[in-house]
Amino acid sequence: MPCRVTGLRTTLTALAASLTLLLAGCTGDSGDGADGSGRITLEFQSLAWQKESVDANKQLVAEWNELHPDIRVKYVQGSWDSVHDQLLTSFEGGEAPDIIHDASDDLADFAYGGHLADLRPYLPARLKSDIPERSWQTATFAGGVYGVPFLQEPRVLVANAKLLKESGVRVPTPAHPWTWDEFRAVTRKLSGKGRYGVAWPLKEPVSATLNLSLSAGGRLFHRGADGKVTVRFGAADAVVPRTVHDQVNTDRSASGTTLGMGGSDTLPGFFAGKYAMVPLGFSYRQQIAQQAPKGFDWQVLPAPAGADGLAQGVSPQTLSVAEDSPHKKEAARFIDFLLRPPNMVRLARGDWMLPTGAEALKDPALRTAKDDWAVGTALAAHLSPAPAQSVRGYPEWKDKVATPALQEYYSGAIGLGELRRRLVDDGNLVLARYQR
Amino acid sequence: MRTSKPARAGQYLALLAYLVFLAFPFLWLVSTAFKPPRELASLHPTWIPKDPTLDNFRQAFDEQPLLRAAGNSLLVAVSAAVIAVVIATPMAYVMARHRSFLSRAATGWVVVSQAFPFVLVIIPLFLILKNLHLINALPGLIMVYVVWALPFALWMLVGYVRAVPREMEEAAAVDGAGRLRILVSVTAPLLTPGIVATGLFAFVTAWNEFFFALVLMKSPERQTLPVILTHFLGAEGVADLGPLAAAAFLATLPSLLIFSVIQRRITGGLLAGAVK
Numbered sequence: 001m002p003c004r005v006t007g008l009r010t011t012l013t014a015l016a017a018s019l020t021l022l023l024a025g026c027t028g029d030s031g032d033g034a035d036g037s038g039r040i041t042l043e044f045q046s047l048a049w050q051k052e053s054v055d056a057n058k059q060l061v062a063e064w065n066e067l068h069p070d071i072r073v074k075y076v077q078g079s080w081d082s083v084h085d086q087l088l089t090s091f092e093g094g095e096a097p098d099i100i101h102d103a104s105d106d107l108a109d110f111a112y113g114g115h116l117a118d119l120r121p122y123l124p125a126r127l128k129s130d131i132p133e134r135s136w137q138t139a140t141f142a143g144g145v146y147g148v149p150f151l152q153e154p155r156v157l158v159a160n161a162k163l164l165k166e167s168g169v170r171v172p173t174p175a176h177p178w179t180w181d182e183f184r185a186v187t188r189k190l191s192g193k194g195r196y197g198v199a200w201p202l203k204e205p206v207s208a209t210l211n212l213s214l215s216a217g218g219r220l221f222h223r224g225a226d227g228k229v230t231v232r233f234g235a236a237d238a239v240v241p242r243t244v245h246d247q248v249n250t251d252r253s254a255s256g257t258t259l260g261m262g263g264s265d266t267l268p269g270f271f272a273g274k275y276a277m278v279p280l281g282f283s284y285r286q287q288i289a290q291q292a293p294k295g296f297d298w299q300v301l302p303a304p305a306g307a308d309g310l311a312q313g314v315s316p317q318t319l320s321v322a323e324d325s326p327h328k329k330e331a332a333r334f335i336d337f338l339l340r341p342p343n344m345v346r347l348a349r350g351d352w353m354l355p356t357g358a359e360a361l362k363d364p365a366l367r368t369a370k371d372d373w374a375v376g377t378a379l380a381a382h383l384s385p386a387p388a389q390s391v392r393g394y395p396e397w398k399d400k401v402a403t404p405a406l407q408e409y410y411s412g413a414i415g416l417g418e419l420r421r422r423l424v425d426d427g428n429l430v431l432a433r434y435q436r
Numbered sequence: 437m438r439t440s441k442p443a444r445a446g447q448y449l450a451l452l453a454y455l456v457f458l459a460f461p462f463l464w465l466v467s468t469a470f471k472p473p474r475e476l477a478s479l480h481p482t483w484i485p486k487d488p489t490l491d492n493f494r495q496a497f498d499e500q501p502l503l504r505a506a507g508n509s510l511l512v513a514v515s516a517a518v519i520a521v522v523i524a525t526p527m528a529y530v531m532a533r534h535r536s537f538l539s540r541a542a543t544g545w546v547v548v549s550q551a552f553p554f555v556l557v558i559i560p561l562f563l564i565l566k567n568l569h570l571i572n573a574l575p576g577l578i579m580v581y582v583v584w585a586l587p588f589a590l591w592m593l594v595g596y597v598r599a600v601p602r603e604m605e606e607a608a609a610v611d612g613a614g615r616l617r618i619l620v621s622v623t624a625p626l627l628t629p630g631i632v633a634t635g636l637f638a639f640v641t642a643w644n645e646f647f648f649a650l651v652l653m654k655s656p657e658r659q660t661l662p663v664i665l666t667h668f669l670g671a672e673g674v675a676d677l678g679p680l681a682a683a684a685f686l687a688t689l690p691s692l693l694i695f696s697v698i699q700r701r702i703t704g705g706l707l708a709g710a711v712k
Contacts, residue, residue: 043654049670051499075656077500079666081673082650085555089651093562095571097654103671204672262673272479287674291477 040071040327042334045078045097047317050286053350060346064337071330073099091115091322098325099334104138104149105207105315108390111146117321118144122332127339135356138385139318147318150339151353153282154303154312154379155212157198161297163190163276174302174310174378180216180243183304187253190276197253199275200244201263205406206398208279210387211313213240216306220423221387221394228435229391231427233420239306241409242416249412259410271296279303282376286352289371300372302379310379313386316356354380393434401426462688468681469493476677492678493686496668499676502683504657505664509643510690512574512660516581517639520589521631523582528593529623533602543594546587554647562651572655580648585638592637596630597623632698640691661687 048057054077061075076097078086084106090096091110100116110116123145128136131149139147164171169186172178178186187197202208210220216239223229247254255275258266263280264287270278271293288298302310319338321331337343341359348355348366354376355361367374388394405422408414414422439447463483468476470488475481496502531539561580562571570576600623608618624631646662653659665687668680 045654047671049667050676051495054499076654077656077659077667079650079663079669080671081666081669082647085647086650089558089562090654092559093566093571095562095566095654264674264677268477268479268481271477274479281672284674287477291473293474 038070040330042071042073042099042325042327042331043076043097044073044099044334045076045101047078047080047083047101048347048350049080050351053347056346056350060338060343064334071327071334073334087115091324094324096322096324098322098327098331100320100322102147102318102320103315104147104318105386105389107139107147107318107320108141108392110320111141111144112392115323116146117323117325117328118146119148119321119332120145122321122329123148124332124336127336130339130341130357130359132356132358134384135316138314138316138389139320141390147320148335148339149316149318149356150344151348151351152314152316152356152380152383153353154314154376154383155208155279156282156303156375156379157277157301158270158280158284158288159277159299159301160270160273160275161299163195163273164299167276171299172301172304174375177302177305177310180239180304180306184243184247184251184253187247187277188251191251191253195273196255196275198247198277198279199255199258199261199266199269200248200279200410201261201266202244202259202407202410203262203265204403205259205410206402207313207315207386207388209240209244209406212279212303213237214311214313214384214387215304215308216240217308219387221391229431231397231424231431233424236307238416238420241406241419243304244410245412245416248410256411259407267291277301282354283352285371300375302375310382311384312379312382313389314383315386315389317351317353354383391431393431396434397427397430401430465681465685465688468677469685471678473678492682495676496679496683496686499679500664500667500683501656502661502664502686505659505661506687506690508574508653508658509661509687512577512581512649513639513642515578516585516642517635519578519582520585520638521635524586524589524593524634525627525631528590528597529619531590532594532597543591546591549587558647558651561648565652571652572658574653574658577649577652577660578642580652581638581642581645584645584648585641588641589634589638592634593627593630596627596634599630600626636694636698639694643691 044061046054046057048054058075061073064071064073078101083102087096087100087102087110091113096115102110107116127148135149135152136145138149139145167186167190169189170178190197200208210218213220213236216236218234218237218239220231220233220237221229222232244254248256248259255269258269258275263278263284266275266278266280267284267287269275271291282300285300292298303312319335321328321335325331338347339357341357341363344355344357344360345363345365348360352371354366360366361377361380365373366377388398391397402423405414405419405426409416409419467483467485469492470490471485472487472489472491475485475487531542565571565576565580568576570579604622604626605618608622613621644662645660646666649660649663650666653663661683665680665683668676668683670676
């Protein structure tokens with residue numbers, strides 16, 4: 001028995017010693033961004049996730065580090081799935097990365113909360129003039145610029161080229177797109193035995209509806225002279241919702257089952273010829289190119305146009321600098337480097353998206369017919385800030401009012417009058433709370 | 437009362453259905469991990485990949501530092517489990533053997549503490565750890581996991597201690613054994629299954645935990661496996677499904693291996709804990 005006791009004690013002592021040693025070797029760094037030699041280290045949290053995109057980001061960081069031995073950039077991998085909570089906690093705790101990759105529609109709270117630096121004093125003239133004003137607006141809050149918009153994607157129609165050709169319908173181009181009425185007629189024509197003309201993946205129906213509604217002149221959110229925003233739902237706002245509703249419930253040219261799906265979920269049906277077209281973000285081409293069966297012929301078409309042409313809303317990806325960063329100037333220099341036209345092209349190709357920069361957009365690699373890059377670049381000039389971009393209270397309006405209302409309307413559970421009532425009456429009550 | 441044959445067959449059928457239900461997500465994960473991209477996008481997916489490939493595993497290892505992350509997860513989970521058990525065992529003994537208002541209140545607090553959502557505590561916790569210079573440090577994460585696992589570990593162990601007959605300890609005392617000798621030589625061996633089961637619970641909790649690891653470990657060198665898995669996800673829920681499934685499959689293996697190795701002990705421990 002004494003042996004067992006001694007054995008247990010020895011084991012526990014050894015365990016405690018091992019843990020102490022182990023833990024001593026795992027403590028974090030100081031995080032002040034400077035070492036004894038005066039070299040600065042900036043943390044760059046990137047949300048790139050596709051291999052080509054991660055590679056492009058890492059290569060650019062390596063190139064910067066080679067050129068700037070005194071200003072090292074450390075690549076930190078973030079995740080789209082959890083970036084808001086992670087950043088919020090980091091900001092509150094004063095431990096945010098110096099350079100932050102995010103989407104413009106996630107910046108408002110951080111900008112108003114004083115967590116992001118106003119980049120106006122730091123941005124070089126080259127970068128300011130290269131990105132169009134409409135893109136800058138997506139990251140401008142209360143007169144300050146809190147992010148550099150650098151990648152964006154229009155919503156396009158990805159079509160089964162064979163079915164389109166067989167149907168004999170006119171194939172739209174950016175110069176001559178379908179109208180919304182024409183689109184509805186085409187989807188009726190493309191529907192047939194066990195096949196739908198279109199599959200709307202509307203698991204997140206609000207941003208898709210609002211952004212596409214810009215083409216018909218729909219804005220939904222209207223800012224008054226006093227700066228307060230109210231919701232109005234006019235005839236222009238109804239064009240896109242009514243088209244989707246009627247395709248699903250009247251024409252039966254759109255699948256009702258995909259209304260609750262995400263974009264990726266519709267691809268198997270698209271590849272199997274069950275849906276002739278799917279409205280998707282431009283970057284979905286990467287998945288389609290990778291997953292489509294051999295010989296599957298697909299093509300990208302512009303989204304339908306309305307009274308305002310091909311206009312649609314986007315929330316570009318952005319690069320920001322943390323207000324707490326002691327090296328804002330250096331961080332802005334790195335952003336400038338990362339977004340030089342050739343580098344912006346590399347990032348855009350890695351993410352299968354469009355760059356915001358005018359120079360980068362001219363690059364022949366983004367105007368090729370392969371994978372229909374040219375269709376996307378032709379749409380770039382029509383992209384504007386998403387209507388809800390700077391509306392405070394939008395997330396609550398979206399989650400509590402608009403998402404269930406649009407889902408019910410699209411599924412046929414409520415009519416247009418009830419949709420209007422809920423979006424406007426219930427919606428304005430929500431927004432009012434944020435604007436007292 | 438003997439169970440009739442049809443009733444017994446029904447029981448087995450229900451058990452089989454339950455096992456299939458439990459196994460389905462894991463088997464589907466395994467199947468997905470070995471499918472090439474084109475099979476993943478098939479409208480009629482099959483259980484057995486038609487053209488099985490290891491490319492998803494290659495890609496997963498190529499794109500993300502899975503081994504380093506697994507090492508971090510292992511270190512954090514094992515440490516948290518060991519520390520939680522070392523702390524919880526004597527506490528559980530006291531709470532089980534010396535019933536008082538204090539021990540009842542402590543049990544109540546343990547139950548209540550399990551109801552706090554992570555988001556409620558994360559910012560104060562972040563600030564405390566920052567002051568202790570334990571942000572982005574694995575010991576900080578281990579501390580959090582120990583604190584998080586401790587209440588439930590305590591709760592579990594109290595049940596196991598109560599299942600050890602007090603009379604055995606009294607008999608040892610009559611034979612002249614001291615308190616420490618009784619604890620180490622009589623009670624501890626009987627508690628071993630319970631300690632193993634509790635340690636395993638703490639291990640699995642820490643191994644799977646995502647939110648604290650995400651917020652507290654910003655350096656790529658210190659990120660744990662659940663955080664690395666989210667790097668296969670893009671905006672709006674788009675996923676690099678094949679490599680994600682491959683990495684997730686690998687992430688489940690340690691828990692499966694440990695469970696299979698000490699399964700008997702756990703079963704014994706659970707049964708012992710159920711005895712009143």
